[in-house]
Amino acid sequence: MRKISFIFLAFLISMCFSFSTTNNTVRADNPESASILEIKQLISEIYISSLDEVKNRTAGSHGESAFADILSGKLSEMGLSFLPETESFTQSFSISDNKTSKNVVGFKNNNSENYVVIGAHYDSIYLEGLSYGFNDNLSGVVGTLQLAKKLSEVNLNYNIIVVFYGAEEVGCLGSKYFLSQLSSEIKNNILLSVNFDSIGSGDKLYYFHTDYPTQYGNIIDSFLSQQTNSFNKPNTNRLFSSLFNNDLNYTTISLNSDNSSYIKQGINSLFFFAGDLDTNNGLGFFEKQGYSKIMHNTDTEQVNISVFGDLFYENISAITDLCFNLFADESFNESNFYAGQIDVILYSDWALKILGVILIALIITGFYIFVNLKDKKKKQ
Numbered sequence: 258m259r260k261i262s263f264i265f266l267a268f269l270i271s272m273c274f275s276f277s278t279t280n281n282t283v284r285a286d287n288p289e290s291a292s293i294l295e296i297k298q299l300i301s302e303i304y305i306s307s308l309d310e311v312k313n314r315t316a317g318s319h320g321e322s323a324f325a326d327i328l329s330g331k332l333s334e335m336g337l338s339f340l341p342e343t344e345s346f347t348q349s350f351s352i353s354d355n356k357t358s359k360n361v362v363g364f365k366n367n368n369s370e371n372y373v374v375i376g377a378h379y380d381s382i383y384l385e386g387l388s389y390g391f392n393d394n395l396s397g398v399v400g401t402l403q404l405a406k407k408l409s410e411v412n413l414n415y416n417i418i419v420v421f422y423g424a425e426e427v428g429c430l431g432s433k434y435f436l437s438q439l440s441s442e443i444k445n446n447i448l449l450s451v452n453f454d455s456i457g458s459g460d461k462l463y464y465f466h467t468d469y470p471t472q473y474g475n476i477i478d479s480f481l482s483q484q485t486n487s488f489n490k491p492n493t494n495r496l497f498s499s500l501f502n503n504d505l506n507y508t509t510i511s512l513n514s515d516n517s518s519y520i521k522q523g524i525n526s527l528f529f530f531a532g533d534l535d536t537n538n539g540l541g542f543f544e545k546q547g548y549s550k551i552m553h554n555t556d557t558e559q560v561n562i563s564v565f566g567d568l569f570y571e572n573i574s575a576i577t578d579l580c581f582n583l584f585a586d587e588s589f590n591e592s593n594f595y596a597g598q599i600d601v602i603l604y605s606d607w608a609l610k611i612l613g614v615i616l617i618a619l620i621i622t623g624f625y626i627f628v629n630l631k632d633k634k635k636k637q
C-alpha cells in the first residue's frame with residue numbers, strides 16, 4: 258500500500274510542477290507617461306469629484322445607478338453610439354424582486370461583421386470607511402475607459418463594444434444579462450472579450466486566456482514581439498490543469514469575474530488582474546503592509562495608494578497600453594485569428610468539485626478493497 262501511495266503522491270506532485278508558473282513584476286517604463294496622467298485625471302473626474310454619491314456602488318444601489326450615469330456621459334463624450342439592440346447607453350435588468358441594476362454599453366461601429374468587447378464591472382462592495390471599490394473595480398473601469406478612448410480614435414477592422422457591467426459582486430449578473438440579450442449575429446462574431454477586474458493594486462500583473470492560468474510577464478512580452486504566434490491556441494488541458502494544478506487559486510480567481518460568463522458561452526476571453534497570487538490566496542500584498550487580508554475591507558483610495566503609490570496607476574497604464582498595442586496591431590487587426598478558435602470544453606467550478614469528490618471516493622473505495630483483499634489473504 259505504501260508503495261502505491263507513494264507512486265500516486267509522486268504523480269500528483271509531478272502534475273503540480275508541470276503546470277506551475279512563475280511570475281515577474283511588471284512596471285510601466287515611464288511612470289509619468291501621458292497615459293498615467295490621463296488615468297489620474299479620469300479618476301478625479303468620475304470618482305473623486307462625486308465620492309459621496311458613488312462610494313457605495315453595491316448592486317442595485319443609488320450609487321451604482323449614479324455611477325452608471327457618469328459612465329454613460331463618458332461614452333457619449335467619446336462619440337460612441339448605442340448597440341443596434343439598445344435605445345440608450347444603459348440596459349436595465351432585475352436582480353431581485355425590488356432591485357434593478359444596469360449595464361452601461363457603448364458601440365463603435367467600424368462597419369465590420371466582427372466585434373471585440375472590452376469591459377469591467379462598475380459595482381463594488383461597500384463598507385463605510387473601509388471599502389469604496391477603489392481597486393475593485395474603479396481600476397478596471399478607468400482602464401476600460403482609457404482603452405475605449407484610444408481604440409475609438411483609430412481605424413480598426415472590427416467593431417468595438419464597451420461594457421460596464423452592473424451587479425458583478427452578486428454573481429456576474431450584468432455580464433450574464435448582457436450576453437442573454439445580445440443577438441446571435443453579434444455573439445457569434447466576437448473575436449475576443451477582454452475583462453479588467455482589480456488591475457491597480459498588486460506587485461504583479463496577471464492575465465488569463467479563457468480559464469487557463471498563465472503568467473503575464475514573459476508571455477505578454479512575446480505578444481508584443483510576435484503577437485500572432487504567441488497569443489496562440491487555447492489550452493486543451495483545462496480539466497487537468499484545474500484539478501491537478503498547484504495554481505488552483507488562479508483558476509478560481511480567474512473564474513470569479515465577468516469573463517466567466519463569456520467562457521461559459523464559448524467566447525474567447527482575456528482577463529487581467531493585479532495582485533500577488535503567490536502568497537495568502539493572492540492577497541499577501543495587503544497583509545505585508547499590515548492591512549487585513551480581506552481585500553474588500555481595505556479598498557479605499559488612501560489604503561491602495563499608501564501601499565502601492567504610483568504603481569497603482571502604472572499597472573492600469575501597462576495593461577491598457579498592452580491591449581491597445583495588441584488590438585491596433587496589424588496582425589490582430591487584419592486577421593480573424595481569434596474567431597472560432599475556442600474549443601469549448603466547459604468544466605464549471607461545480608463540475609470540477611463533483612469530479613474531485615468522485616475521484617476521492619474512488620481512491621477511498623480502492624483503498625478499502627485493497628485492505629480487505631489483503632486481510633482476506635492473511636486469514637487464508
Ligand SMILES: [Zn+2]
Pocket residue numbers: 378393394425454455514
Ligand atoms: Zn471585481
